[in-house]
Amino acid sequence: MGSGLAAQELAADQSEILPAEIQEDGFLGTVELGQGKREVQVSTAVPVTVINQEEIDDRQAGTVAELIDSVPGVSLVNGSRPEGSGINIRGFGANGTYGTDQKVAIVIDGATTGSEEIYRIGTQLFTDPSLYKSVSVIRGTVGSFEFGSGIVGGVVQFDTKDASDFTGGELGLRLRQTLGYTSNGQGYHSSTILAWQPLENLEVLLNYTKRDSDAYKDGDGNLVTYSATEPYSGLAKLKYTFGEANEHGLTFSYQKTATDEFDAPYDAFNVVNFGNVNRQTESEVATLKYEYNPVGNDLIDLSVQYSYSDIYIESEPTNPGGFADYLLDGDHDYTVDKLTLKNAMYFQTGAISHDLRFGVEWIKKDRLESQVSPTSGSVSVPGGTDERIALFVVDEIDLGNNWSISPALRWEDQTIKGAQTYAGDTYDNSALMGGISARYEFNSGLALFASAAYTESLPIIDDLSNPTYMTQPEKSRTYEVGASYVASDIFTGEDSLQVKANVFVSELWDITSYSGTGIVESQGIELEATYALANGLYFDLNAAYGDYEATSTAGVTGDWGNAPANSARFTVGKRIAEAWDLSWEQVVAENGNNNYGGYGVSNLRATFRPQSGVMNGAEVRFGIENAFDRTYQANLATESAPGRNFKVTLAKTF
Numbered sequence: 001m002g003s004g005l006a007a008q009e010l011a012a013d014q015s016e017i018l019p020a021e022i023q024e025d026g027f028l029g030t031v032e033l034g035q036g037k038r039e040v041q042v043s044t045a046v047p048v049t050v051i052n053q054e055e056i057d058d059r060q061a062g063t064v065a066e067l068i069d070s071v072p073g074v075s076l077v078n079g080s081r082p083e084g085s086g087i088n089i090r091g092f093g094a095n096g097t098y099g100t101d102q103k104v105a106i107v108i109d110g111a112t113t114g115s116e117e118i119y120r121i122g123t124q125l126f127t128d129p130s131l132y133k134s135v136s137v138i139r140g141t142v143g144s145f146e147f148g149s150g151i152v153g154g155v156v157q158f159d160t161k162d163a164s165d166f167t168g169g170e171l172g173l174r175l176r177q178t179l180g181y182t183s184n185g186q187g188y189h190s191s192t193i194l195a196w197q198p199l200e201n202l203e204v205l206l207n208y209t210k211r212d213s214d215a216y217k218d219g220d221g222n223l224v225t226y227s228a229t230e231p232y233s234g235l236a237k238l239k240y241t242f243g244e245a246n247e248h249g250l251t252f253s254y255q256k257t258a259t260d261e262f263d264a265p266y267d268a269f270n271v272v273n274f275g276n277v278n279r280q281t282e283s284e285v286a287t288l289k290y291e292y293n294p295v296g297n298d299l300i301d302l303s304v305q306y307s308y309s310d311i312y313i314e315s316e317p318t319n320p321g322g323f324a325d326y327l328l329d330g331d332h333d334y335t336v337d338k339l340t341l342k343n344a345m346y347f348q349t350g351a352i353s354h355d356l357r358f359g360v361e362w363i364k365k366d367r368l369e370s371q372v373s374p375t376s377g378s379v380s381v382p383g384g385t386d387e388r389i390a391l392f393v394v395d396e397i398d399l400g401n402n403w404s405i406s407p408a409l410r411w412e413d414q415t416i417k418g419a420q421t422y423a424g425d426t427y428d429n430s431a432l433m434g435g436i437s438a439r440y441e442f443n444s445g446l447a448l449f450a451s452a453a454y455t456e457s458l459p460i461i462d463d464l465s466n467p468t469y470m471t472q473p474e475k476s477r478t479y480e481v482g483a484s485y486v487a488s489d490i491f492t493g494e495d496s497l498q499v500k501a502n503v504f505v506s507e508l509w510d511i512t513s514y515s516g517t518g519i520v521e522s523q524g525i526e527l528e529a530t531y532a533l534a535n536g537l538y539f540d541l542n543a544a545y546g547d548y549e550a551t552s553t554a555g556v557t558g559d560w561g562n563a564p565a566n567s568a569r570f571t572v573g574k575r576i577a578e579a580w581d582l583s584w585e586q587v588v589a590e591n592g593n594n595n596y597g598g599y600g601v602s603n604l605r606a607t608f609r610p611q612s613g614v615m616n617g618a619e620v621r622f623g624i625e626n627a628f629d630r631t632y633q634a635n636l637a638t639e640s641a642p643g644r645n646f647k648v649t650l651a652k653t654f
Helices: 053-059 064-068 461-465
Strands: 048-051 074-077 086-089 104-108 111-113 132-139 154-160 172-182 187-199 202-212 232-242 248-265 276-292 302-317 331-349 352-368 383-400 403-419 426-441 446-457 474-488 495-509 517-533 537-552 557-559 567-576 580-589 599-608 618-625 645-653
Touching: 053 064, 053 132, 053 599, 053 618, 064 074, 064 086, 064 132, 086 104, 086 154, 111 276, 111 331, 383 461, 403 461
Parallel strands: 104 154, 111 302
Antiparallel strands: 048 132, 074 086, 104 111, 132 154, 172 187, 172 645, 187 202, 202 232, 232 248, 248 276, 276 302, 302 331, 331 352, 352 383, 383 403, 403 426, 426 446, 446 474, 474 495, 495 517, 517 537, 537 557, 537 567, 567 580, 580 599, 599 618, 618 645
16 A cells, blocks of 8 residues: 555545555455555645555444545544534534534535534534545644635545445446444444446446434443434435546435434534424435546546535424523524536646646535524524635645645635525625645655645624624634655665654634634644554554643633644554454543543454355444543533443455
8 A cells, every 4th residue: 555645636536645455355445465454644744644544444334534534633522423413523523512513624525515514513514434534634734625614623525435435446236245243222223335346447336324323321331312313314326427538527416314313402513401392303415527638638637526515403492482482493504506617737837847827616504594483583593695706726736856846825715695584684705725745755764844825814703793703704824844755675674663643733823713713823732653564463542732822812811622632543453464464542631621631442353254254245334432441521511421332243245
């Protein structure tokens, strides 16, 4: 496998970043001895982590949030339920009040998704990990300018599965069935994938996934009420290439995740007792993409993509007439339409080479005004549209002599129009933002890099009630320095090492997302490392340490309430031929601003791939999470974590 990806490749399709490695049964995920569980991205200055199909399967995560909390700098506001979990990166994103603060971008197959600030409902990301073959997490601002403005925490990028991941590019029909069980909460899940390749240039994939789990217990055996969940997800995807050299391509994908809750708290974080509701939550994402990449022409690699995403939440109080009916009896509907035209080109100017990518985007966010009780006047959940035009350009420049620099710019123009309560209110804003990274690689395998980035978070529909906020973009700058090292034949002659460390300093000011806060300053270090031997033994380590401060509008400085706890995750594993992968993972975290002391949790995992007999081609996974049944609450979580949990998954491609 390759050792990294260039900074400007981050916005390309994940299928280009992580080409599929196909087993004999057609399933993505060939195991190579002499590598760790997760490859460190050492060849880019961007702090990015890529979780591939093998790790997605081995973690047996019940939610996407549980899948990516293993990335340094990523913390969860809960995580065991898709309805009430949120993602926080470097202190930004979800918190215990809102599902998002608009500073972490969620991108699915190129589509922007997620809600605005829904009070007490975590809807930053509502989907299922079984739909995806890879996830990339970019931390910080550098590397984010193709995805949007105001990205301070980072970008979470998902790439859905393709039929060829299972057919191996051969004509025919393949069926993959996955069945799983979890002991804590008596949970079950099933994922059925139908992959059909009737022609060499035509792929069709259908996926249906269902999960059902009761409320779980913490380490003391206490039932965590309202933690039961029963979502279902579906994915349909079609890929067609045509032309003499298949230089044209069309891809359509559609996915949906939905669940119904009955007599559940309105506050999905279980903090404030506003009352209970019957609630239906649905998330849809659809994309249509055209690509044109003529053979022998380095100046044209064109893509045109339209995407549509919708998060819909309908709720009604189970006991109408309470003081909070204005919250409980309300519907939320957020849609995002996006049209992106992008071209990549390679050319040289003298001895300098350029990998240049530039594009234009049209984005329209539409928020229907909540149909709440008349007493509220719909003021707390204003409706309206947020329409933007953006231009971006990113250039990876190879200067020769092991030097490279990567400048990036994004210009965004916005028009927000209110509806119903704020009909007639219109605001226009624009911003120019950008960054640059530089990297030097020594012949020894050591590389040094640095970056600087500035971004602005333009006003959101939620703030239509505050005219001052509607003309005051939030502003942020981030500086990073770091080093990476890659080497082989270090101690044993057939071992390998990859290490990467990033130090960041960030400041956010002109704040409108948090009441009473004027400035947030953060600094920290993130470390990722993997060491592997040819005999299958491997060691993985990632850690994050930071210092986060907030200054109030009154000038008082203290700890930042949304800061993640300092943490580390160490894994030691052993691959035995092609059949077994055994690992032990230890997670430790210090006491943070919001938790009740530090903790250490052990997770055990085993993957068995029979190489002969009636089970040949099957995959059996067994895991024990929180093996010593510790009682703990993660720093940003609002409820206790699950106690000991046994997980079993059986999968086979037919």
